[in-house]
Amino acid sequence: MDYQQVCWSCMNKYVGITTTDGQRYDGFIAHVDSDGVTLAIPTDEMMAGMSADKRQFGFHPGFFPRRRFFRRRIPFLAISDLFLLPFFL
Template structure:
């Protein structure tokens, strides 16, 4: 139990030292995620992950309007540049800095 507590404190210090930086985070189950650490808690890490064009955005423009009137630009919202991903701090296995161009 004490060893686990020490590990989570050490992981939290890693994340605090890389706060607001672009990192690659890897979890114990092999999942990798690159993003900017934007929030850190005693239990969770929140990354702002850059989203690509392959992710569906539910706020996109609807081509068909009711009653045949165009409703552009009202349902249209600009795409998000980042998506938040939250995962437990205890699941963190490795953290490395990446260059951000």
């Protein structure tokens, strides 16, 4: 399968990827080049120094700093499965 073409068609979409060694990743496709794909994987960690239970100047109840994303580079040769996942806000 031509994973480069599939990744280009799924750019900026939430996908799941299974690698040949059994690892599973889910995230947004952030970058595609000739060798692999880069996923932006969301995490539940808040920005450094911020916590959900502390109000600071400029923040009010119900508004918290955005989630952080970690980048993970995956070469096309290591991908065994790629599929779209539903994303709900």
